[in-house]
Amino acid sequence: MLEIHQLNKAYGSHKALTDLDLVVPQGGIFGxxxxxGAGKTTLIRIINQIIEQDSGEVVMDGQRLSGESIRKxxxxxxxxxxxxxxGVWDQLIYFSRIKGLTASEAKQRVQLWLEKFDIxxxxxxxxxDLSKGMAQKIQFIATxxxxxxxxxxxxxxxxxxxxxxxxxKDEILELKKTGTTILLSTHRMESVELLxxxxxxxxxxxxxxxxxxxxxxxxxxxxxIRASIDQLNQELPAHWQVESREGGRVExxxxxxxxxxxxxxxxxxxxxxxxxFQERFPSMEEIFIQQVNASGHA
Amino acid sequence: MHKVLLVIQREYLARVKKKSFLxxxxxxxxxxxxxMAVFVWIAVEEKENQSxxxxxxxxxxxxxxxxxxxxxxxxxxxxxxxxxxxxxxxxERYGVLYLPKMxxxxxxxxxxxxxxxxxxSLIGYLEGALKRKIEDQRLYAKGIDPIVxxxxxxxxxxxxxxxxxxxxxxxxxxTVNYAIGFLSGILIYLFIFIYGNxxxxxxxxxxxxxxxxxLVSSLKPFQLMMGKIVGIGAVGLTQFLxxxxxxxxxxxxxxxxxxxxxxxxxxxxMANPExxxxxxxxxxxxxxxxxxxxxxxxxxxxxxxxxxxxxxxLYGALFAAVGAAVDAPSDAQQFMFPITIPLLVxxxxxxxxxxxxxxxxxxxWLSIIPLTSPIAMMGRISYGVPYWELGLSMGLLxxxxxxxxxxxxxxxxxxxxxxxxxxxxxxxWKWLRSSN
Numbered sequence: 016m017l018e019i020h021q022l023n024k025a026y027g028s029h030k031a032l033t034d035l036d037l038v039v040p041q042g043g044i045f046g047x048x049x050x051x052g053a054g055k056t057t058l059i060r061i062i063n064q065i066i067e068q069d070s071g072e073v074v075m076d077g078q079r080l081s082g083e084s085i086r087k088x089x090x091x092x093x094x095x096x097x098x099x100x101x102g103v104w105d106q107l108i109y110f111s112r113i114k115g116l117t118a119s120e121a122k123q124r125v126q127l128w129l130e131k132f133d134i135x136x137x138x139x140x141x142x143x144d145l146s147k148g149m150a151q152k153i154q155f156i157a158t159x160x161x162x163x164x165x166x167x168x169x170x171x172x173x174x175x176x177x178x179x180x181x182x183x184k185d186e187i188l189e190l191k192k193t194g195t196t197i198l199l200s201t202h203r204m205e206s207v208e209l210l211x212x213x214x215x216x217x218x219x220x221x222x223x224x225x226x227x228x229x230x231x232x233x234x235x236x237x238x239x240i241r242a243s244i245d246q247l248n249q250e251l252p253a254h255w256q257v258e259s260r261e262g263g264r265v266e267x268x269x270x271x272x273x274x275x276x277x278x279x280x281x282x283x284x285x286x287x288x289x290x291x292f293q294e295r296f297p298s299m300e301e302i303f304i305q306q307v308n309a310s311g312h313a
Numbered sequence: 314m315h316k317v318l319l320v321i322q323r324e325y326l327a328r329v330k331k332k333s334f335l336x337x338x339x340x341x342x343x344x345x346x347x348x349m350a351v352f353v354w355i356a357v358e359e360k361e362n363q364s365x366x367x368x369x370x371x372x373x374x375x376x377x378x379x380x381x382x383x384x385x386x387x388x389x390x391x392x393x394x395x396x397x398x399x400x401x402x403x404x405e406r407y408g409v410l411y412l413p414k415m416x417x418x419x420x421x422x423x424x425x426x427x428x429x430x431x432x433x434s435l436i437g438y439l440e441g442a443l444k445r446k447i448e449d450q451r452l453y454a455k456g457i458d459p460i461v462x463x464x465x466x467x468x469x470x471x472x473x474x475x476x477x478x479x480x481x482x483x484x485x486x487x488t489v490n491y492a493i494g495f496l497s498g499i500l501i502y503l504f505i506f507i508y509g510n511x512x513x514x515x516x517x518x519x520x521x522x523x524x525x526x527x528l529v530s531s532l533k534p535f536q537l538m539m540g541k542i543v544g545i546g547a548v549g550l551t552q553f554l555x556x557x558x559x560x561x562x563x564x565x566x567x568x569x570x571x572x573x574x575x576x577x578x579x580x581x582x583m584a585n586p587e588x589x590x591x592x593x594x595x596x597x598x599x600x601x602x603x604x605x606x607x608x609x610x611x612x613x614x615x616x617x618x619x620x621x622x623x624x625x626x627l628y629g630a631l632f633a634a635v636g637a638a639v640d641a642p643s644d645a646q647q648f649m650f651p652i653t654i655p656l657l658v659x660x661x662x663x664x665x666x667x668x669x670x671x672x673x674x675x676x677x678w679l680s681i682i683p684l685t686s687p688i689a690m691m692g693r694i695s696y697g698v699p700y701w702e703l704g705l706s707m708g709l710l711x712x713x714x715x716x717x718x719x720x721x722x723x724x725x726x727x728x729x730x731x732x733x734x735x736x737x738x739x740x741x742w743k744w745l746r747s748s749n
Contacts, residue, residue, distance in 0.1 A: 027743075063530035065730065085531050096522020101327055109323050113316060113531045157527075 016041040016196045017062070017165060022071035024057050031057040033220040035071070039165075039198060039213075044191055046211035047200040048299065053217045055200045056093070059167055062198075063090050075165070086115045089163030093170040095154045099143040103129075103153055106142065107160060114161040121160075128156045148179045155186065166190060167198045172206055184210065204299040216303055223306050228299075235302050237294040240269045240279055244287040251286060263287070268295070316532045317540045324515065324544025329551065338552050342559040366407035369397040373414045377446050385435070398426060410439060417451055491668055494692035497617050498663040500553075501687050505624050505656060508549045509632035513645060515541055516636030516729070525729045534726040538637075539718075542629040546622065553621075609697070616694050616703065623710040624687025627717050628652060634721035637728030638736050648741075659685035667692035681706050683713025720745065 017039040024032040032054045039045045049055050060066045062073055064080060073080045075087065097106055104125065111121040129135040132152055142150055151174075159166065171187070172180050187210070191197060201207055207214070208228065215225035224231065243266040251257065256268040265287075269279055276294065283289055297305065328334055370379055370389045379387035387410070392400070397409040408427035415421055423443065425431055452462060516538075519525040528537055635648040662679040670676060671693040679689035680698075686706045690698070727744045728736070736744075 060526070060730070063526070065526055065529045088530070090527060090530055092523040092526045094523050096524055098327065098518070098522075098524065100331070105323075105326075109319065110527065112319050113528060115531075 016076065017198070018074040019058075019062075020072050020074070022058070022061065022073065023069045024054075024061065024066070025069055030220045032061075032068070035217075035220075035222055037215055037222065037225065039196060042191065042194055042196055043212040044187070044197045044199055044210055046207040046214035047198060047217065048202070048204050048207065048214050048303065049217035050202050053202075054220045055202075055217055056169065058217070059090070059169055059198075059200055062167065063088060086161060087164045089158045089161065089166045091154065091158045091166075091168045091171060093173065095151065095174070097142045097150060097154060097157070100141055102139050102141055103134075103145075104138045107153065107157055110157040111160045116161055124160055124162075125156075128160060132156070147174075148176065151175065151179060151183075155183065159190065163195065165196045165198065167200070169200045170202070171199060172201075172203075204303060208299050214299070216306065218303075218307055218310075223310050224302070231299075231302065232296045235297055235305070237271060237296050238301070239271055239295050240276065240292065241295050242267060242269060242283055242292045243290050244283065245290050246287045248287050249285075264290075317536045320528075320532070320537060320540025321544040321547065324541050325547050325551075328511070328545065328548045334548070334552070338555050339559070342556050342563065346563065367405075369400055369406045369409045370412070371397050371409055372412045374412055376417075376450055377412055377443070379410070379442060379446075382438070385438070401426060401428060404428075412443075417447055417454070420447055490695040493613070493695040494663070494668055494671075497613075497691040497694075498660070498667075498688045501617075501621055501624050501691055502656065502660050502663075504549055504553070504621060505628045505687070508545050508625060509628050509652070511545050511548075512542055512629050513632040513636035514642060515545065516633050516725075517639065517642055517645070520637060520729050520732075521640060529729065534729060535722045538630070538633050538722060538725050542626065542633060546625050546629065549625065550622075613694055617691065619707060620687040620691055620710070623707070623714060627683060627687070627710065627714045628656070630714075630718040630721035634724040634728070637725040638731075638741060639728075640732060640735075644735060648738075655684035656688070659688035663688050663692045671696040671698075677702070681709060683710045683716075686710055723747075 017037075019035060019037040022032050022035040022037075023030075035054075035058065037058075047055050047058070057066070061068050062080070064082075064085065075084050078084075101109075107125040107128070108118075108121050111124060112118065116124065126135070129138065134149070134152065137145065137149070137153075142153065145153070158168075166187075168187070171183060175183060187197060187199075199207060199211065211228060213225070213227050214231070216223050226234070243264065245264050247263045247265050251265070251267065254270060256270075258266045258268060260266075269283065271279070274282075276292075280289065280292055283292070365386050366384060367386045367388055368379075369392065370377070370387050371392060371394050372389060378389070381387055385407075388406070394409065394411055397406065397411075400406040401409055408425055408431065411424040411426065413422040413424075415423075420443075425436065425439065449459065449462060453459060519528070525537070532540075631652050635645050635652065638648055639645045659679065662675070662685060666673060667676040667679060667689050676689065676693060679685045680693050681702070687710065690703075690706050694703075723745050724741055727747065734740070
């Protein structure tokens, strides 16, 4: 879907992207992770052709990005806004036409989306008269109205209340089903673990890790094992961290320290009845920190 | 190109559809005549209601007889200065004019006493009257009969005409030219400021809401900027055309009602006594109409539209650049100086130099330099400007427009994507120099 080769961008002496390579496969949700200032927004702006790269290329569907590509991309910027004094209908028509739809196509699709969200009665309302959640819906429609094949969402969940965040999530999953490729950028890594199929981590202008979530997790050994035992019959070793203790029932975290799960289980069995035993994989954030430390430029 | 049209269309419709636009467009042409009508009304009322002021004349020479006017009556009852002063204190007299014994060839020591500071018009009136009396006395002393004197006195009015190259003569009138230059200059000044500010606000809105990021992915920053400038300019032009239509319709109606009297013309003179002093007898409407007839309206209107749009476009780009450089309107102040100063220079120059002496070299330069020419040239144009000067000024304005737009586009392109940093002039300079 989207291939990025050796992308470089500098603002004066500050490097925003360094030799970045990235492949976003067709369909599915691709997470672009990294702390603020890592270069995510610069990358997104280059894909959107808002700014130009210094060197390297972005290829979409086998062709270098051009003015034509814009119709295939939908972009929801991090901080959102619409023309406050403009009506819902006029606004949506304007954005669809800017994206290249004809007047009649635009009308038809806007009508369709308004009906889909059950908000056709807002047609003539101005954005300033809508609540924040309502405005967010309009903004989302404006982003997807031209049926983009690549949807770029920059921090999509920031500023949403839980109800609307869930709504947005459903909508994203729906689009994924229809074959839209979704590029999701965020610095809150825990929020995307369940949503993304693939991720790439960016730190200080460089990609430090990418792959599918499962693959990445299996690459990183579990740090510890969460277990619980009943009918505790002797004192536990000091390096096992007890999380809770209720009579003879104990929940604890066992550091792996190079032992295999079976070895640990056997060790544990001597202390009582093992009622649960589960590897705890590191979170994406922990993996990120680990990777940053490993690559030596923390 | 078609997307630029979309931007222009949006900017235009979004503003024209607003209620505030409708109200401003319909009410402004009514407000100006209304304000003028109020001035005229107040002036007329004041004149009618003014009670006659009695001034006691204490004349120690016995030579002067002051004639009463509509506003002032003079009483010469031969009282002493001290007695007269008590009359003023008791409120029976408005003031005392004291004429001591004096040498008529070098009159000195004339005084006016009053409870309040006398108006300059009263002092001027007294001075004028006394001057004439003293001159009469001295001429009489030289043996000239007062009757002969009266006969000799003549009123002079100069009718000024300009010679065209083909030898045709046109009656001109500085007052009419002044009024045209004054009005069109101010209109252009206001237009640039009001609509320039709208450009700036619009850019700031798009920047702060990040709409610009969505738009800029679909069209070039330069197209976006020009679309906005042209769209808002079209709004201004629409408003202006509606005003012209409304004012001319209104004036026709009012003129019909008042029987061929132009209320604005009169009100102008009421509000501006200076104009009154320089103007010839304004009662002769025919002559004024002839003067108006003598002005080359085709050139005037064409030049007005040109400078109107040229000035707007020249400054519009700069306003857009300022909007792009800042995050909020409150931050814009520091960058407004480079825009406000030349505009103010043009505006002040219009009054101080151009309208006073359209032919002076300062007026020439003000009307040639692109930053001030839209305002200054309008002050000269009704007096008649050589074609080569007009051509030079217009050409430079077009060049200036390209210059500021090129400059502004560089700042705009970078500025609209910058957030959170408060740029300084140094930063702007860096943006200007960056090639990409």
